[in-house]
Amino acid sequence: MSEATVPQTATPDEASGEGEHTHGHGHGTRTALAIGAIGVVFGDIGTSPIYAFRETFSGTVDIAIDRMHVLGVVSLIFWSMAIVVALQYVTILMRADNKGQGGSLALIALISRHIGSTKYGWLVVLLGVFATSLFYGDSMITPAISVLSAVEGLTVVDHRLDPLVIPIALVLLVLLFLLQRRGTAKVGALFAPVMIIYFLTIAGLGLNQIAQNPDILWALSPYYAVMFFVSDGLVAFIALGAVVLAVTGAEALYSDMGHFGRGPMRLSWFGFVMPCLLLNYFGQGAMIASLQPEQAAEVVKNPFFLLAGEEYRLPLVILATMATFIASQAVISGAFSITHQAMQLGFMPRLSIRHTSETEAGQIYIPVINWALMVAVIVLVLTFQSSSNLAAAYGIAVTGAVTIDTLLMGVLFVGVWKWKWWATLPVVVFFLVVDGAYFAANLLKVPAGGWFPLVVGLVAFTLLTTWSRGRKLMRDRMSEVALPIEIFAKSAKNSATRVPGTAIFMASQTAGVPSALLHNIKHNKVLHERVVILTVLIADTPYVDRNKRCEIHDLGDGFYRAILHYGFMQETNVPEGLKEMERCGGKFDMMHTSFFLSRQTLLPSAKPGMPIWREKIFAWMLRNAATAMDFFNLPTNRVVELGSQVEI
Structure with missing residues (x-):
């Protein structure tokens, strides 16, 4: 494990992440990026x-289907979207970018750069890691509920198709995961046109109903949302657990900011997506409010598809299914991306990563994550059987992550943006009241299925923190017995035979002698004419410029200390990095260069640094981590691996 990566504090000029960045697509126009965002984000x-409007009325509580309650629900959806998505995420949090990247991990990296050395820095990291852990639960439920709810539209076309819903949904979901290894570069070009047609369609359907019943526009007033709570109290509070389904995906907007940039994302949201969504929600409300109670009770079971005339329902089902397929694709890609970030920042062991595009570095495929998600999604569909049952499990992970982001936002205001506490407090309290209410309402779903994303989040949190802690303990133990390289170089130059070629010893630390070098000279009694001790450091910024990639120190007698710097969104390609190291005693010829890696075996310690059960989990993760050869893209026929033992 000595060759693994460690987080590194970036220099001030590298870390100025508060500006607008669109890394990797600077040549694209703002409008083109905004259109692309519609298809992906x-x-x-x-x-x-x-499913959101439907679940509010046909969920766990009975809400009277009358004008006042329909206006109340639509008003809640409108103000939820305005406050949580438009104000909190798109307007405020999108300003908190780490060199253009967003999301919980990027946010804690940004905050840690400013307050990481304080006594509360560890708490910020734990909050961010827990928000990330909850994302994995969300990424399992989203494909299941999205695809299943779309396919259920077939029962609106013909109720006799009901037995086919689950088989069709499973086939589509399995196909979705099988396609991941091929990447989204080719089919991605179709995403934006399909989603634009989808948004325009649902907006048109909604607008048609609003034109017939414009009275629904009174829901723009917060009065009806407030009156819903005044008149119904607990029922209205419970209904928040379904209303929040309308804003699921808000955190994903922030996480995906790095792909398109803040400006294009805001243009897409305010200029197109938000108006289309609101027109559809208001249209569903207008349709329900215009019906007699008996009719409304039937229509509210699936109002989305009933917005369309009978002859247009099957095309709408097909279009909605394509849209949910694309939505699920984005969530799965997000899981790959966040896993890659977690690996680079030291919260997860190395996993096998495959790049699916020669031009887009961000398009990656992680087999272990893909198959784990597929199994979880299939189990969810077979267990819950319907999107309404899945809705009971959906929302708690999202609202938990949003609430954590609100707390981190408060730290950001004070620690990074240097707001005064009297200006920060009312803003944070306001969002905590709103987000906390949604989270509390979703806690009521725990017995009905909400436990699932919480269990997934807890397991992910345990794995992430165990790996981070175990990794630190291992490095501390190795540092305690490390021999200074300067002393070793002087003593070794005359005690071993020098042979032609270059030997590169991967090391996790920028000081001391790696165990692979000690074992090599002990057993083989030789040293290459050029010995390079190479460390790969991962900065807490997404990208490190190429002119800052290399750091080289000549230790004399043919020994060199070399460091390669990468951002946590970049691929750690060591052979490519070595091409930029011409000053290190000449160019590197891969045919005459050998890479020496260390592989650690854990031994029981008399004084364990963490509980035994966590040590066993760490040892299991260590054994199953991908090899450094794969992770660093080392040539397979030029690698020598030497084992060593370490206590933690």
Whole structure:
């Protein structure tokens, strides 16, 4: 494990992440990026109208289907979208970018750069890691509920198709995961046109109903949302657990900011996506409010598809299914991306990563994550059987992550943006009241299925923190017995035979002698004419410029200390990095260069640094981590691996 990566504090000029960045697509125009964002980013929140309005009325509580309650629910959806998505995420949190990247891990990296050395720095990291852990639960439920809710539209076309819903949904979901290894570069070009047609369609359907019953526009007033709570109290509070389904995907907007940039994302949201969504929600409300109670009770079971005339329902089902397919694709890609970040920042062991595009570095495929998600999604569909049952499990992970982001936002205001506490407190309290209410309402779903994302989040949190802690203990133990390289170089130059070629010893630390070098000279009694001790450091910024990639120190007698710097969103390709190291005693010829890696075996310690059960988990993760050869893209026929033992 000595060759693994460690987080590194970036220099001030590297860390100025508060500006606008669109790394990797600077040549694209703002409008083109905004259109691309519609296809990739907004699928999750864009497919919520299929089930969100329905679940509010046909969920766990009975809400009277009359004008006042319909206006109350639509008003709640409107103000939830305005406060949580438009104000909190798109307007405020999108300003908190780490060199253009967003999301919980990027946010804690940004905050830690400013307050990481304080006594509360560890708490910020734990909050961010827990928010990330909850994302894995969300990434399992989103494909299941999205695709299943769309396919259920077939029962609106013909109720006799009901037995086919689950088989069709499972086939589509399995196909979705099988396609991941091929990447999204080719089919991705179709995402934006399909999603634009989808958004325009649902907006048109909603507008048609609003034109017939414009009275629904009174829901723009917060009065009806407030009156819903005044008149119904607990029922209205419980209904928040379903209303929040309308804003699921808000956190994903922030996480995906790095792909398109803050400006294009805001243009897409305010200029196109939000108006289309609101037109559809208001249209569903207008349709329900215009019906007699008996009719409304039937229509509210699937109002999204009933917005369309009978002859257009099957095309709408097909279009909605394509949209949910795209939404699920984005969530799965997000899981790959966040896993890659966690690996680079030291919260997860190395996993096998495959790049699916020669031009886009961010398009990656992680087999272990893909198959784990597929199994979880299949189990969810077979267990819950319907999107309404899945809705009971959906929302708690999202609202938990949003609430954590609100707390981190408060730290950001004070620690990074240097706001005064009297200005920060009312803003944070306001969002905590709103987000906390949604989270509390979703806690009521725990017995009915909400336990699932919480269990997934807890397991992920345990694994992430165990790996981070075990990794630190291992490095501390190795540092305690490390021999200074300067002393070793002087003593070794005359005690071993020098042979032609270059030997590169991968090391996790920038000081001391790696165990692989000690074992090599002990057993083989030789040293290469050029010995390079190479460390790969991962900065807490997404990208490190190429002119800052290399750091080289000549230790004399043919020994060199070399460091390669990468951002946590970049691929750690060591052979490519070595091409930029011409000053290190000449160019590197891969045919005459050998890479020496260390592989650690854990031994029981008399004074364990963490509980035994966590040590066993760490040892299991260590054994199953991908090899450094794969992770660093080392040539397979030029690698020598030497084992060593260490106590933690």
